[in-house]
Amino acid sequence: MTEDLDALVAGVVQRDNQAFSQLYDLLADSLAAFAFRLVRDRQAAEDAVQQAFIELANAAPGFTGDGRSLQAWLYKSVRFSCLDEFRRRSRRPEVPTETVPEVPFVGSDAEPYSAELASAIGSLPYRQQLLLDLRHVHQLSGYEMAEVLGMTRPAAYAALGRAEKNLRKAFTDAVESMNQMASLSVKDGEHT
């Protein structure tokens, strides 16, 4: 992945159509998922991805960096577009929360403990959720995470460490409560 990105940087700087198409195919889905976690709206997430690529097309001639920087730049741009969307929404009536779907993951139902994991992640602060998402779902490095969230690298690693610790604790609690509920339901079944 990183090698592919490194190979595309030169084409992106020269504003090559082919390079942009390849970059889009490589990153658009991940960027859309990241944007969806931020705005909880598929259309807005797709618009944020498109906006990020258009901004990159304008800024490309002056771009200096490698593939990782390019990826971080795009994630950061998506995050900024999502923040703009938040601001626009704050001036408009809120979308009713009942209609907002949860963040979808491929095979989330198939994986064991996926419900407990979703519950544990949901109990974490928003920034910690983002850090876990960027690091473990989108596989961004510490440098990229720091770039996207506007933090220093040590601060990003420290925050990620706290997020992982909290996730483990919340996950254990969620599994235990699920087990208790399951045992209670089994006992109820035996009684009946």
Place this chain on the structure above:
Amino acid sequence: MIDPIELLSRQVPAISIGAETRSRHLSRIHASLVAPVAGPPASLFDLHPITTSIVNRFRSFDWRQRLTAGLVAFMVAIPSAAVATEGSQPDTWLYPVKLAVEPIWLLVDDEIVAQHRIEELRLALRDDLPTDALLSRADEAVNRLDPDSIWRDEFALIERTVKERAADVETTTDTESKAVIDSPVVDESAGAESSPKVDEATEPAGDANHSPESSEISDPDDNGSSHDSDDSDHDSDDETHSSDDSHDDDHEGDS
């Protein structure tokens, strides 16, 4: 137990951009690649400027943040105002603020109002006599206190001082006003006759500046040279009488 981090790493985002959306996006991206770049590459902060005003930012706070901001502002503003207005006097522009803050002070210290009023009285006494309004305000504030409060004693002391000073001032103003009424006679007319009254009233007896001429003239009971003059008058009368006698003698002679 499964590690949740490992479980999270196995998850793949489910959003995949459809073919139609992809082609629409790419056509727009390619169109923007054809367009000339206006200038040097903008930073993302330039591309996404934060144009929200401070008011809008405040509106975007939830009620807890607003409450906290309000409480912090209250906790900073009230003590600052209280300290700033602590020594203000009734004729200064900060005095209304001091009066406005006092009810809040009362929550902490129920004697603060009386203390303020008495301090104002003290300051007023230092320069001049306090006004009746000040005294009545202080009286009102002190009457609200417990009977054994030290401020009651303080107020009684100040009240006594005020009365004493007022009495002094009254006597002084009475004599001064007398002097003012009498003084034009002294200055404008021949004056030497009436001036001793002023000297007696305003200056102690045996004043160093007292002129011997004026004392001579002034004392009506003095039996000094004035009698001499009377004698001279008598003498002159005698002379006239003698002249009359001479007339008589002449008449006698004639007869």
